[in-house]
Amino acid sequence: MPDAAREHWRDLVERRLPQAARPDWPVHRDHCFARILLDNTCGGPWRESVPAPAWANLTLNGLDAAMGLGEAVLAGRADLGWLNRRSLALRGKLRGSGPVAPSPEGLRDGDLVLRPWQAEDEAALAALSADRDVMRYFPSTHDAQESRAEARSFAHRFRVDGFGPWAVTVAGEGCVGLVGGARVMRVMPFPGGERPGETVELEWRLARPAWGRGLATRAARLALHDLFGRCGIAVVVAFTAADNAPSRRVMERLGMIADGRFEHPALPPGHPLRTHLLYRLTAASFESGRLDA
Ligand SMILES: CC(C)(COP(=O)(O)OP(=O)(O)OC[C@H]1O[C@@H](n2cnc3c(N)ncnc32)[C@H](O)[C@@H]1OP(=O)(O)O)[C@@H](O)C(=O)NCCC(=O)NCCS
Secondary structure (H helix, E strand, C coil): CCCHHHHHHHHHHHHHHHCCCCCCCCCCCCCHHHHHHHHHCCCCHHHHCCCCCCCCCCCCHHHHHHHHHHHHHHHHCHHHHHHHHHHHHHHCCCCCCCCCCCCCCCEEEEEEEECCCCCHHHHHHHHHHCCCCCCCCCCCCCHHHHCCCCHHHHHHHHHCCCCCEEEEEEECCEEEEEEEEEEECCCCCCCCCCCCCEEEEEEEEEEHHHCCCHHHHHHHHHHHHHHCCCCCCCCCEEEEEEHHHHHHHHHHHCCCCEEEEEEEECCCCCCCCCCCEEEEHHHHHHHHHHHCC
16 A cells, blocks of 8 residues: 555544544544544444455555545544444444334345345355456456455444345345445545435446346335335435446436436546446435326
């Protein structure tokens, strides 16, 4: 990792955050700030995603996301108390009821079932996330370790947020991918994205044999009904690389409204996938669309 980024990280967690610590902040020490920023960036106890020391082993992109979260705390755009509780909950150290009603065992539409992640789904997620065609609109494919950490982070999200990307299963085929809402924990350059954790993004990624059968749209409708109902979410966004026509078609079929474009901070300037299109959907328009259908 370039020295400048490492120095920036150390300066943030060892000096600027401890110096800025207010009496009402739940933590004051450098390793506590590091834990909070890294867990929330990794979507789980950070050691599940990256070997220690994180400052040396986290990707530059991951470190950039964690530093953005720290800058948001310093600027008053992120609540350190909430991030600390979320970090502890990701580690299973906070008991009690989650923020919303418990998630159901599954969501069903005929042969299609969305259910929480199980250990046996990790292989299916790893296979589709290692497929270059599936991942052609992502910065890179994922190796087995990244996929394992991602599957675990999905399960953690249900525990701490009450929702997350579901495992999508089809009768006779097993797990064919993921669809569902996820809190955006990275600072993003679109309205609302400057406050990490406040925006909920709808995500989808299916194995190739599942494409072109309308499954993503059907699964997203089930997930949206749950997000807008049980979870009490008022608005969701979706975004994708501008060239990803299949993903945009799903957004349009769901009645999502185009809301401009932005440059994705995970990709460097000039990268062909950097320009992303943003879509939004409110609970009210989803419900009225369902009544009209
Ligand atoms: C995006 C994705 C989830 C869409 O799921 P899906 O269930 O296939 O969606 P649909 O069946 O509704 O098809 C969506 C559109 O893609 C088109 N499509 C499906 N398979 C395609 C393929 N192999 N090549 C080109 N277009 C394809 C469909 O014809 C449809 O377009 P239409 O409405 O004009 O007919 C799926 O293509 C996928 O997993 N892609 C890879 C991962 C990805 O890009 N995720 C989104 C990141 S933001």
